[in-house]
Amino acid sequence: MTSHTITLTVDGVEYTDDVEPRLLLVQYLREVLGKTGTVIGCDTTNCGACTVLVDGQSIKSCTMLAVEADGQQVTTIEGLADDGELHPLQKAFNDCHALQCGFCTSGMIMQAASLLTENPRPTDEEVRDGLEGNLCRCTGYQNIVAAVQQAAGEEVAR
Numbered sequence: 001m002t003s004h005t006i007t008l009t010v011d012g013v014e015y016t017d018d019v020e021p022r023l024l025l026v027q028y029l030r031e032v033l034g035k036t037g038t039v040i041g042c043d044t045t046n047c048g049a050c051t052v053l054v055d056g057q058s059i060k061s062c063t064m065l066a067v068e069a070d071g072q073q074v075t076t077i078e079g080l081a082d083d084g085e086l087h088p089l090q091k092a093f094n095d096c097h098a099l100q101c102g103f104c105t106s107g108m109i110m111q112a113a114s115l116l117t118e119n120p121r122p123t124d125e126e127v128r129d130g131l132e133g134n135l136c137r138c139t140g141y142q143n144i145v146a147a148v149q150q151a152a153g154e155e156v157a158r
C-alpha cells in the first residue's frame with residue numbers, strides 16, 4: 001500500500017512520518033510515537049478511551065486516520081502536564097478518587113479538558129452531558145463529576 005508523508009505536532013513536538021493511509025490516529029500515537037497513555041477500549045467509537053485534542057477539539061482518535069491529522073496540533077494526556085506540574089484535571093481526578101482501574105481516565109480527562117474550555121463553569125448535568133461519550137465501568141461517574149467541578153473551580157481561581 002502506498003504510504004503518505006505526514007507532519008504534525010503532538011504534545012508540542014513536530015513529527016514527520018510515512019504512514020499507510022489506513023493507519024488510525026490512535027495507532028499512530030501508540031505504535032509509531034509510543035504514546036501509550038492514549039488507549040484503545042473498543043475502536044468502534046463507543047468508549048471514548050482514545051480521546052485526544054486535535055487543534056483544541058476533542059476527538060476519538062480511533063475514528064480519525066493519521067493522514068487526516070496532517071498539519072494539525074494534537075494533544076494527548078501525555079502533553080497535558082505543564083513542565084512536570086499536573087494539569088488541574090489530573091490533580092482533581094487524583095484528589096477526588098475519580099478512577100479505579102484507570103482505563104477510561106486519559107480519555108475522560110481529555111474530554112473534560114475540552115468541556116471546560118467550552119464551558120468553564122458547567123453544572124453537574126452539563127458535565128454528565130459533556131462526558132456522555134466516555135464510558136467508565138468502575139466509578140459510577142459521581143467522583144468523575146466531582147473532579148471536573150474541582151478542576152473548574154481551580155481554573156476560575158487562577
Ligand code: FES
Nearest residue numbers: 041042043048062
Ligand atoms: Fe476509540 Fe473506544 S477506542 S472510542
Ligand code: FES
Nearest residue numbers: 100104136137138
Ligand atoms: Fe475503570 Fe473508568 S476507572 S473504566
